Structures are given as C-alpha cells and as structure tokens.
Amino acid sequence: xxxxxxxxxxxxxxxxxxxxxxxxxxxxxxxxxxxxxxxxxxxxxxxxxxxxxxxxxxxxxxxxxxxxxxxxxxxxxxxxxxxxxxxxxxxxxxxxxxxxxxxxxxxxxxxxxxxxxxxxxxxxxxxxxxxxxxxxxxxxxxxxxxxxxxxxxxxxxxxxxxxxxxxxxxxxxxxxxxxxxxxxxxxxxxxxxxxxxxxxxxxxxxxxxxxxxxxxxxxxxxxxxxxxxxxxxxxxxxxxxxxxxxxxxxxxxxxxxxxxxxxxxxxxxxxxxxxxxxxxxxxxxxxxxxxxxxxxxxxxxxxxxxxxxxxxxxxxxxxxxxxxxxxxxxxxxxxxxxxxxxxxxxxxxxxxxxxxxxxxxxxxxxxxxxxxxxxxxxxxxxxxxxxxxxxxxxxxxxxxxxxxxxxxxxxxxxxxxxxxxxxxx
Amino acid sequence: xxxxxxxxxxxxxxxxxxxxxxxxxxxxxxxxxxxxxxxxxxxxxxxxxxxxxxxxxxxxxxxxxxxxxxxxxxxxxxxxxxxxxxxxxxxxxxxxxxxxxxxxxxxxxxxxxxxxxxxxxxxxxxxxxxxxxxxxxxxxxxxxxxxxxxxxxxxxxxxxxxxxxxxxxxxxxxxxxxxxxxxxxxxxxxxxxxxxxxxxxxxxxxxxxxxxxxxxxxxxxxxxxxxxxxxxxxxxxxxxxxxxxxxxxxxxxxxxxxxxxxxxxxxxxxxxxxxxxxxxxxxxxxxxxxxxxxxxxxxxxxxxxxxxxxxxxxxxxxxxxxxxxxxxxxxxxxxxxxxxxxxxxxxxxxxxxxxxxxxxxxxxxxxxxxxxxxxxxxxxxxxxxxxxxxxxxxxxxxxxxxxxxxxxxxxx
Numbered sequence: 001x002x003x004x005x006x007x008x009x010x011x012x013x014x015x016x017x018x019x020x021x022x023x024x025x026x027x028x029x030x031x032x033x034x035x036x037x038x039x040x041x042x043x044x045x046x047x048x049x050x051x052x053x054x055x056x057x058x059x060x061x062x063x064x065x066x067x068x069x070x071x072x073x074x075x076x077x078x079x080x081x082x083x084x085x086x087x088x089x090x091x092x093x094x095x096x097x098x099x100x101x102x103x104x105x106x107x108x109x110x111x112x113x114x115x116x117x118x119x120x121x122x123x124x125x126x127x128x129x130x131x132x133x134x135x136x137x138x139x140x141x142x143x144x145x146x147x148x149x150x151x152x153x154x155x156x157x158x159x160x161x162x163x164x165x166x167x168x169x170x171x172x173x174x175x176x177x178x179x180x181x182x183x184x185x186x187x188x189x190x191x192x193x194x195x196x197x198x199x200x201x202x203x204x205x206x207x208x209x210x211x212x213x214x215x216x217x218x219x220x221x222x223x224x225x226x227x228x229x230x231x232x233x234x235x236x237x238x239x240x241x242x243x244x245x246x247x248x249x250x251x252x253x254x255x256x257x258x259x260x261x262x263x264x265x266x267x268x269x270x271x272x273x274x275x276x277x278x279x280x281x282x283x284x285x286x287x288x289x290x291x292x293x294x295x296x297x298x299x300x301x302x303x304x305x306x307x308x309x310x311x312x313x314x315x316x317x318x319x320x321x322x323x324x325x326x327x328x329x330x331x332x333x334x335x336x337x338x339x340x341x342x343x344x345x346x347x348x349x350x351x352x353x354x355x356x357x358x359x360x361x362x363x364x365x366x367x368x369x370x371x372x373x374x375x376x377x378x379x380x381x382x383x384x385x386x387x388x389x390x391x392x393x394x395x396x397x398x399x400x401x402x403x404x405x406x407x408x409x410x411x412x413x414x415x416x417x418x419x420x421x422x423x424x425x
Numbered sequence: 426x427x428x429x430x431x432x433x434x435x436x437x438x439x440x441x442x443x444x445x446x447x448x449x450x451x452x453x454x455x456x457x458x459x460x461x462x463x464x465x466x467x468x469x470x471x472x473x474x475x476x477x478x479x480x481x482x483x484x485x486x487x488x489x490x491x492x493x494x495x496x497x498x499x500x501x502x503x504x505x506x507x508x509x510x511x512x513x514x515x516x517x518x519x520x521x522x523x524x525x526x527x528x529x530x531x532x533x534x535x536x537x538x539x540x541x542x543x544x545x546x547x548x549x550x551x552x553x554x555x556x557x558x559x560x561x562x563x564x565x566x567x568x569x570x571x572x573x574x575x576x577x578x579x580x581x582x583x584x585x586x587x588x589x590x591x592x593x594x595x596x597x598x599x600x601x602x603x604x605x606x607x608x609x610x611x612x613x614x615x616x617x618x619x620x621x622x623x624x625x626x627x628x629x630x631x632x633x634x635x636x637x638x639x640x641x642x643x644x645x646x647x648x649x650x651x652x653x654x655x656x657x658x659x660x661x662x663x664x665x666x667x668x669x670x671x672x673x674x675x676x677x678x679x680x681x682x683x684x685x686x687x688x689x690x691x692x693x694x695x696x697x698x699x700x701x702x703x704x705x706x707x708x709x710x711x712x713x714x715x716x717x718x719x720x721x722x723x724x725x726x727x728x729x730x731x732x733x734x735x736x737x738x739x740x741x742x743x744x745x746x747x748x749x750x751x752x753x754x755x756x757x758x759x760x761x762x763x764x765x766x767x768x769x770x771x772x773x774x775x776x777x778x779x780x781x782x783x784x785x786x787x788x789x790x791x792x793x794x795x796x797x798x799x800x801x802x803x804x805x806x807x808x809x810x811x812x813x814x815x816x817x818x819x820x821x822x823x824x825x826x827x828x829x830x831x832x833x834x835x836x837x
Binding site: 003005006008009011014038039040042043071079080082084086088109139143151152252253254255285286295296297298301302322324353357360364368369371 | 450485486490494495498499500514515516519522524528529543544547550553559560561663694695701702713764768769771773775778779
C-alpha cells in the first residue's frame, strides 16, 4: 500500500491542562514547604528559597558571595570536607543569588537524604566565611565578570536594564569592577545572620523524597534559629525616563548585539498572559515572526528571539539578536516592521491556531514530571501566587482571539515606548 | 533497568523503542551515522551546514517546523565529529506526525538553492557568534589541528574556515545526502508514552519504502602515534590567560573507556575533585580548572584546562597541573576516592534516566555503537574499574610526547 506523503496525519489537540498536585505544609517554625511528589526514580530535588537576594542585600555582590560562601566551610567542617561529603553521596548542591531570594538546591538519591540534609543544615546555619574563601570567590567572580564584559550581548543587556531601572536598584544590573574591593567579611557574616532565617523561607520539594521528608525537614530546619523578619524589599525607582536609543561601542567586535524592548509589568498584571502569547507570535518559538523573517528568509543572524522577563515589581519584553555590523540597520528595520505588522494587522486564524497548539504542547513539556513542574512553580513564590495561575494562563490561551492580541500589540508595542540598545560596532 | 524493544526494517533501518508511561509525551530521535569526520579536507563544516538544510523542506513537505508546531511538537538537532542527531518531542497521541516528517526528509530533501543560500549565511553568523566573537571561542579551531595531523578530527565540526561554508554548492548537498543519509546508516529511537507494536507498525508504514542506499566508502585514516610534545602559543584580547593540554586516548568503544572516564572524574568531577581542591582552592592559582574526555567514536582526547588568576604565570600554571598529573600517574588513588567517583557516576546515571528524551538520545547512540541494551551494563562496567587500571591508564596517557599544549595569552 503506498501512502500519500503530501497529506499530514490526523492529529488531536487537547483543551484540558493537568497540573501535578502540589501539597503544601508548614514546618514547626512556620517555613512553608511545597511538595510535588511524583516520578519513577528514587531521586529528590529540594530548593531552599531564603529571603537573601540582592534586593535584601542592597549592595552589589553581597548576596551572591554570601550564597556561594555557604559551602566553603562551617564550624564543624572545612570547605574541602563539605565537598568530599557531597561528592561521596553522589549529590549535587547548587547556589544562586537572585533578586528576591537566594536559592540553595540539593539534588540527591532519596536514600541519602538523611545524610545530605544534615550536611545542608550545617551549611545553611553555621558557615564561617573565612577571609581566604571569600577572596577565592571574589577572584573567581571577578574573572567571570571580566569575561562576560567582553561579550557584546552582555554589554547590551546591562545597558538595557540600567536604562530601565537606573544604577541604584539591583534590577539595573549595576555591578562595577570597583565593587569587588568593597565586600568585607563582616558584611557577609552580618548579611547571613539577617537573611538565612526561617521567616520568609520556602522549601520546594520534587521527586520521590520518601515518607520521612517532613520528619527530616523538621529535624534539620524546623526549629527557630533566628526569630527576626526578612530585610526590607526595595521597590525600583518610579521616576526614571529611559533613553530611546543607546549605543555601547566595542572595538574589534565581529558582530553587534541588539537588544530591543518595551517596559511591561509583573506576572499579576491582567494583560500578562495575553502578552506571553503575543510574545510567542513575535519571537518566542522557532517559527516566530522574527525568526522566520530575519533568520529563515534573510539569513541575517544565527538566532533572534524575544522573551518577557518578570521580576517581583517589574517586567519587560526584550528582543535579542547578534548580527554582523553591516546588517544591523536592516535587522532593526525588520524588527520594527514586525512590531508594526502586529499593531496593524490581525494575526491570521491559521497562525493563531498554530501558536496555540504549539503553546499547549509547550505547557505539557514545561509541566512534564515533578522536576519540570517545580522549576516553573518556583517562579510563583515571589508574588505568593497559587498554582491556579497556570490554569488561568491555559484558559486565556484557549480563548484569546486575534483581535485581542492586536489590541495588546497596539497598547504595548507603541513606537514611542520602544527602547533600542546596540553593542558592538 | 531501561526497557528496550527493537526491530530492523528490510532497508536496514534500526528501530529502538523505550516505553515510559510517566509522561504524556513521546520523543522521536533519528541519529545519522555521519559527522564532520566524514568531510573532505577542503569542504569542512559541511555535515553541520547540512543539518541546517534538513529543516528547509523535504520532497513532499515544504515546511518541517510548522506542521510539527501545529500538533504541539518541538524539535532540534546537533552535529558533532561523528554523528548528526535530530530529535522532536510531541504529545504521544500525535506520534504519527513525527514519523511523517522524519521519514520524508530521510526519503529525500527538497534541494533548494534558496534554502542553501540562506543557511550558508546563518551558519556563517553562527561561526562568528560562537567561535570568533566570544572570548576563548576559537580554542577548538586552534587545538584540533595541533593534536591531529592526519585524522579528520583535525577540524572542528563548525569547519576550518568560513570560506568552506561560503563555497558549498547544491551539488555537494545532493551528493552528501545520498551518500550518508540512508535508512541503513541511521537509528530511529522512539521513547515515552507509546506502544511498541504501534511504533513498529508506524516505522514500517513511513520508513519501510525508503530505499536502501549505497553509502560513501569511509576510508578514514587513523591518526599515527604522536611522538613529540607539541605547543602553540597565541595572544588574544581576553581578560585572563588560559592553558589547555590535550592527550590522545582511545575511542568510546575501547575497553579502557570506563577507566579513562573515571580518571577524568578523579581529577575534575565535582567540587572535591583533585584539580579543583589543589589548584583553585589550596594553591589559588586558577579561577577555573577542568578535565574531561571527548568520548569520540574514533580515538579521542583527554583535555585538561585551566584559566589563570592574574598573579599566576603560565610557567607556574603548567607546572602545577603537571604535578597533579604526575601524582596520579605514580601513586594509585585510594579506595575511598575510587568509591566516591563510582558513586557519582551511579547517581548521574540515575539522574540521566529521568528524561524520556535523554533516554531516546542515549539509546540511539548505544544502538549505533553496538547494541541499545548495552546502556544497562554501564553501571557494571564503571564498577569493575580498579585503581590499578586507573594508575596504568594515567601513566600511559599523561606523557609529554602524547601531549599538545595551547598557551592562550591575554593581551589586555
């Protein structure tokens, strides 16, 4: 039997979205635990979110050096001994400082949770922050900063966020070389004491942690070890008028990095879900308008994309691409054309259906299993949103019309709101 | 234990199925046994350019991406020196769309001048973005030809130079397709929420009538044994000095692969590994160090690299690395240290089995190199490695005459 290869097979779309159940409970001291128990491997991932981000630190580098320094030695173990234990259990401990939290992540085979959580308790509660270890971290961080500063895309991103949020607020990304000389051990110790505290801390658990989870968490993290409240939350300045066009020169650059965007809002804004869908049409997937025009039709770049970045108190949409200098103007014109098209013409029913179907598939991928679910769920903690937020997005996705998307484009892709940053030549 | 079912079609296509009911999705992974080692020395970068062209429309389907996105799917591909791997994920109910798309581009591409024209430009921008306009991005372009003088691993997958990509013609594309893209030169692996019988029926339906093809003769010359220490020094506008040393080792299928892999783990897998503790933490000479093996199908490389702190001289840096390599080549590691790296391997194997897509890629790769079922023996093979074997391997690997060293100096 021969088949007609020109005809696509039948396919199904789904109009239901199923989220893994998320159980929440409190430890004896009030720490909120969020549990996504599922999966076929005996593996668990625990994210500890402490109110120890760069907003609370309010000084460049302080939150990241404190967070990284946790594993470099405690009152009971040297940094080398901590590393030995983590590796011997085949576990992984990761640390990252964000704006509103610092996150300490433990990934371990579930049968090693008793040992690894005991170790984690020591790391979180009793770090010594020896000067030598702080120096090592600062040296490493400084070199990474210098290497990043050599990349046109980093230069453009920094200029973009500084333009929006200024040089006084962490959202502005205002780290300078001088800041590396300004961090003292006393400040690190003090910040640790004030920020790695039970109040304001969340633990997100995913995988198969076993029946002992609650007991283990209470044993190691359920007592009151500091009764203070989290450090204050600083709002970004409201009085900044961003510049429309910025150019950051870099000698010898083979390509220019383009960052173009508009200020938006945080996840709670009523237009947020719709803007996510509009962003997908614009530059949020391989078949997007920008990718089709600027890469697949004109070959101006290896990649172009747009995404919406949200923080607790702010958000923006940003379009990113690296192009050779002589193509820069053409790329900027074409990006503007695509924004104008979204303002002027409704999206065709066929394209809208394709984007909806793609995003439905993407939702399933993004929430496939406990680990993927917890990664997405983590983004809701800052704003105290419930998991129902994802169902709301799905509902908007199913029902949104091209007319509504065009209205959003007219409202937020105004020419006068657009900010263009170019770094390179 | 990963469940595996297999079937080979009469045209030589090997089909591997792994059932994972914990996901509502399915993955379709098609691995072609062709990489940059199959290129001509004057037409390098072609296998990777070709990967881009595989998305430019096939004989009966003008667009690859749109129909897949329409059914909720997503896809990508990568090329290395040995293989080219295409993968997609979609809701399991729409599995057949994946078969339709993948089989048509195995049947025949729509050899289009326009697509070639555009993708040449795209790949040239990729070349610049990833290799020329990044600090340290050109290291593969410098080290590969230093370590290999005969074997095609002497050029990186992106290609030797941009001109080779500029000069690619549609005839080259056509010829490359028919001599390397064939059911008898590929492995199809499907994983996720699927029924093996249905997968085999779909494979027969969509791939069954693709003709068996005569493949290009691959007379790839073996790299002769290196007999002299090789050095290359360059100066670049980067913030810090860097040193990278590469040593010849065996291939992915050699018996000592697991020993070499654990040797690299002792040196650099995890924060407690020797190079991290000694060179970064204790002596504070480097901001970053690493050691890893290439795992290539033909004899590959053991890489040791470090980025120097401002107060460290290149001589000091090289000496400090040498001290660690001498140590591991003269004294057997302890039982505890051996157990530690084995534990780490065991847990990373468990972690790697979480993702159904990851499993599809790995199974295809094992099937190509031997048989998919070998994936379930990996733990045992690592467990069987002894400290004596690690000592012997270190001794035979870390010889000055087996080494190519790149001194990458900062001009800032």
